[in-house]
Amino acid sequence: MSDAPKHQLKIENLHVSVGDKPILRGVNLTMGHGQTHALMGPNGSGKSTLGLAIMGHPGYEVTDGSILLDGEDVLEMEPNERARAGLFMAFQRPVAIPGVKMADFLRHATTNVRRPDRKEGEDLIPMREFRKELKDKMQHLRMDVEFARRYVNDGFSGGEMKRAEILQLAMLQPKFAILDETDSGLDADAVRLASESIADIGGREKMGLLIITHHDKLLEHNPPEFTHVMLGGRIVETGGKELAEELHRSGYDRIRTAYPEAEARNQEMLNEETAV
């Protein structure tokens, strides 16, 4: 359908601080409809910070710049409004919510995201309809349906947490999803399964994907149109798929040497981190 709306997520000159500590220092990144972007960079360069700022984490203060989703000012929105507007993040370390079953959590989440105007207390998606869809999606992801009865992330293994995030991605069908190391802590088989699942979900739903990863498998299955390299809170280089391949092959030495100022800033942030 060529006349379906085209979505765009546009980040301009984004500055983000935690407390009074500046982390991101002018990030520019524009994602078009259904595009896949890889976000790479050494530890502590600011990748997760970018994701959390896009979602509106209260600890990450935007001090300058803008984020627009289809021209709408995302920074004016509460995190739940951002979710309802079509933004999603699969967290690097999702928190547990003891006593709340995955299925109940997801039914509520799915209803709210699909019906952005829903008021508190209004009906949720009918149970039967929801169960069927959830079961289908879980089978597709080769997840045991028992999983839906467990408490959100409570006592999950690293791999289970990541798969639970992918399940949420599949249910919520956002316009743009940030996947923060959704392939970390998984064994080779699990990485392959996760990679295939994401390719499947992302491709089918024509989602924009911002993939933060240190491995090549996820990008093999989800070849990026663009690769961005972050260092010291800035995107220092942007290229195509071949840039991701180069970094996987040769690491970040070339980048660190080419951008000494950003590298110094990256080291500084890491040192501050250990000093805290």
Place this chain on the structure above:
Amino acid sequence: MTQTTSPPSVAFDAEGFQAFLSNRQEPDWLSDLRRQAWDHFEAMQWPERRHEEWIRSDLRLFQLKKHQLSLAASDDTEVREQLTGGVDLGGQVTSVDNHIHTDTLAEDLAAKGVVFGSLDRLVNEHSDLIRKHLFSAFDPDYDRFAALHAAFFAGGQVLYVPKGVVIDRPLHIDSMLSNGGSDTGHTLIVLEEGAEATVLHESHSPTSDAGGLHVGALEIIQAPNSHLRFVDLQEWGHKCNHFAHQKARVGADASLQWTIAAMGAGFAKVNQTVELVGEGASSQVNGVLSTEGRQHIAYHTLQHHIAPNCQSDFLYKSAQQDHSRTVWRGMIKVDKAAQKTNGYQRNDNLVLSNTSRADSIPGLEIEADDVRCTHGSTTSKVDAEQIFYALCRGFTRNEAVRMIVIGFFQQIFDRITIESVREALGRSIAQQVRDYE
């Protein structure tokens, strides 16, 4: 407009006691008990502020002379029946300010010798039976509230289940207070050997901001191999004073599952005791405390292991909002003879505001040497990261907090085996959890 005359009522003083007594139709032995209790009451002092049970609950906020006991029925009845949704009942007793409105028992149960209904009525019909058990698990000299209760108790309910009789439908007790009224109800439950029953008790006021006084007592006496599930949903108005002594004595190989949900009352102090008196007895207590506004709810629990090889498992979860406060003081007491005791005690608190407070004091007193007792308490706040996570999935802040609070209580719900009770508690908690900004 018709003129309403308020029913005659008496103060909790010497004159009031005489008027109350002369208004009773009951056996002499009971009146004698009351006179004795009243004498004791007059001789006793209110608990000292330094007393361990009152150090955190300021009794100066309570004035007995502000309360009255009505001697005639008011017609202010609104049965709420939170616990009985979709449940086929074996019998029901409802009352307002001690005055019985409904008093029923299914014929098939009566035919099996089950006695259930108003204590005021049954103490005349089954005087010897009740005399045998009354105050066997309640100590009228425990403190001045116990003495006051023993002198003035009225209304109330009795359940007696004969040997080997299994009651398959729950029995329901609904105690209501009019705004400003008093309830001095006494509940006596006796299960003979091998008997089984489920009792659902709820108490409430016409509105959540109503005042009044409850000075109550509950006695549970379980003969060997009997099994009881007892549920107590307390939703007195938030200006009520609520004082209760509750004790169960559990015999050999008998089991008790006791669920309490304390949601109401402005100032509450409850002593809840389970005595394991026969070898192999077991008890599980599930406690939910949820407070808001300026509510103060204090629970003093005792799991007293008297016989060997018994089990007690007490789990309390409390959530505090606004300026409210809960006090939970738990004690596992193991007598010298109670070898092979397995005792567990835990209180988890979720503090939902900066101005609310949870005091949680677990304790062990162990004289036997071969026991396994564990206890613990935790106090936490709703985690900002949990809220952010839920917001990122489209929840509003209120929905997120409500979900997290209900999740906090889920461990208790998972232990409750009666569906209508699980649902009622879930509803009750969801209603109380405030909107958050």
